[in-house]
Amino acid sequence: MVQKRWIRGAVLSGVLVLPILTAGCGLFSQETSKSIDPPQVEVKEGVDGAETGQVVLPGGDTQMTVYLEDRNGYLAPISLQTTLGTNEVAAQKALEMMVENGAYASQLPEDFRAVIPQGTQIKSYKYDKEQKLATVEFSEPFASYNPQDERTIVEAITWTLTAMTGIEGVEIWYEGAKLPEMPQDGFPLDDKLTRAVGINIEAAEGVNYAQSTPVTLYFSAQTLSDEQYYVPVTRLVARSSSPTQAALEQLISGPLNKKELTSVILPDVQVKNIVQDGDVVTVDLEDEGYQGGQKLPAEMLQALVLSVTENSNATTVQIKVNGESDVVDTANNSYSEPVGRPHHVNAIKS
Numbered sequence: 204m205v206q207k208r209w210i211r212g213a214v215l216s217g218v219l220v221l222p223i224l225t226a227g228c229g230l231f232s233q234e235t236s237k238s239i240d241p242p243q244v245e246v247k248e249g250v251d252g253a254e255t256g257q258v259v260l261p262g263g264d265t266q267m268t269v270y271l272e273d274r275n276g277y278l279a280p281i282s283l284q285t286t287l288g289t290n291e292v293a294a295q296k297a298l299e300m301m302v303e304n305g306a307y308a309s310q311l312p313e314d315f316r317a318v319i320p321q322g323t324q325i326k327s328y329k330y331d332k333e334q335k336l337a338t339v340e341f342s343e344p345f346a347s348y349n350p351q352d353e354r355t356i357v358e359a360i361t362w363t364l365t366a367m368t369g370i371e372g373v374e375i376w377y378e379g380a381k382l383p384e385m386p387q388d389g390f391p392l393d394d395k396l397t398r399a400v401g402i403n404i405e406a407a408e409g410v411n412y413a414q415s416t417p418v419t420l421y422f423s424a425q426t427l428s429d430e431q432y433y434v435p436v437t438r439l440v441a442r443s444s445s446p447t448q449a450a451l452e453q454l455i456s457g458p459l460n461k462k463e464l465t466s467v468i469l470p471d472v473q474v475k476n477i478v479q480d481g482d483v484v485t486v487d488l489e490d491e492g493y494q495g496g497q498k499l500p501a502e503m504l505q506a507l508v509l510s511v512t513e514n515s516n517a518t519t520v521q522i523k524v525n526g527e528s529d530v531v532d533t534a535n536n537s538y539s540e541p542v543g544r545p546h547h548v549n550a551i552k553s
Contacts (some may be wrong), residue, residue, distance in 0.1 A: 208331040217533045226478050246265040268366045268547050270359040270402075272426065275463040277403050277434045278359055280366065281315060282547040294337060294370070295328040297363055312551035318359045320348045327377075330370070340376035346386035350442060353388040358403075361396040362435075368546075372397050398513075401437030405459055415439040418450035419513040421506040422457075423466040432486045433506060434464055435513070447484060448477050450514040456509070467506045475526075482539045484517040488524050499524070501532040505545060510546040519543050 265287040268280045283300065287293060287308070300307040303321040311317060322344035329338045339360070348356060357375075364373050372395035375382050382392045401417055421439045426432065436458065443449040451474045459465035475489040486507065508520045519541035522530050530538040 214360075242372065264291060266547055267293055268363065269301050270363045270366075271301070271311060272318050272355060272359070272433070273432075274314045274427070275424070277424065277463070278318075278355060279315070279432055280547075281312060281432075282364070282551055283310060283553075284550075285310060292328055292330075294330065294364055294367055295325050295339075295368075296357075296543075298328070298339060298360065301359060301363065307382050310553055312426070314553045315551070318345075318356050320344050320354065320356075322347075325474070327376075329422060331371065335371040336368055337367075337370045337372070338373060338374040338376060339364075340379070343378055345377055348387060350388040353385050353390050354404075356452050357385060357390055358400060359401055362398065362402055363507070365398050373387045385523070403434065403436045404439075405436055406439040407443070410439045410441070412439065413441050416441070416443045416446055416449060418443075418446050418453055419465075419510065420450060420454050420458075421509040421513075423467055423502065423506070424464055427553065428464050430551055432503070432551055433509065437510075443469050445477070446514045447479070447511060450475060451477070451486065451507075467500075467503045472518040479515060479517055482516075482518040483517075483521055484511050484515055485521040485523065486525060487513060487543075488522070490524065493524050495525075495527055497531070498531050498533045498535075500536040501536065504530070504532050504536075504538060507547070508544055509548070 241308055242474045266282060266284050268282050270278045272465045273279050278483070285296070285300070287296060287487050295500070298319065299305060300310065301317045301325050302500050303317045305317065305319075306325075308317070309515040319341075320496040322342075324342040324344075326342050327338075328340075330336070331338070360371050360375065364370050374395055375385075375392055377386070384391050384393075398419075399417075406412070406415070416419070417437050418440055419435050421433045421435055424432055424491065438452060438453055438459070440449050454466075455468050455470055456471065457468075458464035471490065471492075473489045476483045476485075504522060505523065511517065511520045520527065520540045521541040524530055528539050532538065536542075
């Protein structure tokens with residue numbers, strides 16, 4: 204049985220509060236062959252908006268990522284284009300866009316909903332560059348939500364803010380004081396929130412929570428209008444000394460919820476070797492059906508890069524297939540050299 208929502212007792216016992224440890228073409232599922240936006244350029248230091256995790260586009264528009272809930276109850280990163288006004292802070296505006304039926308509701312794509320309770324205002328936002336900590340204070344309506352939505356709200360806030368360059372931790376305040384726990388179901392907030400809280404938590408039957416390793420995987424989903432998008436899922440697996448290896452094996456095995464999520468790699472692919480050297484992880488996949496020079500689907504390669512960088516401290520990934528590195532995707536992007544994690548994905552039409 205798949206468990207989509209985490210058990211409070213497991214959270215309190217420490218599981219997923221600790222940081223995640225670091226350590227044709229047969230490769231791609233034909234079910235996900237529809238086009239997804241090609242990889243975006245990674246944000247580098249020195250580029251406009253790099254410090255706040257935003258990309259300033261021509262005409263004064265800003266591209267940012269917010270985490271919204273899809274029609275199946277999964278949180279997904281959604282890339283939105285908006286205008287950042289004078290004295291507006293990107294992180295604070297992102298949170299304002301995540302308020303249910305808020306001022307920016309018309310800018311959100313169909314099939315997705317904002318999860319911060321209706322009427323909530325962001326009373327203050329502070330960023331401590333030295334601690335890489337974002338502190339946000341919410342107004343009184345923030346406490347008005349269904350208890351079953353509590354973890355979703357925590358995950359959405361945490362993953363939205365930590366998607367911005369320079370932010371690694373989040374503190375939640377409420378009406379002038381730091382919250383020790385969430386108001387409805389008591390999700391613990393004693394320590395700063397990081398991506399170690401996981402997202403869209405799931406565990407297959409038989410996994411021992413106390414003896415498990417969390418790995419975050421990127422699968423594919425589809426809107427009612429047939430637009431493809433990525434969904435991150437944190438899955439508990441048997442404890443592993445190599446979360447990156449475990450993550451790729453789970454990525455290949457596919458989603459537990461095969462009704463709503465689709466794998467991007469067929470199960471006959473094998474992970475031949477994974478080597479990390481500094482900030483670079485080299486992944487060598489083995490597939491008998493692959494022929495040199497074939498273009499691999501951009502969706503598969505992007506999901507692989509997202510999954511590898513999510514489960515390691517690497518910033519770039521070198522992809523090899525059958526030992527060869529001259530890999531090109533269907534969007535004519537070359538993977539012959541290590542590539543960085545895309546900063547924005549899922550540009551769903553609103």
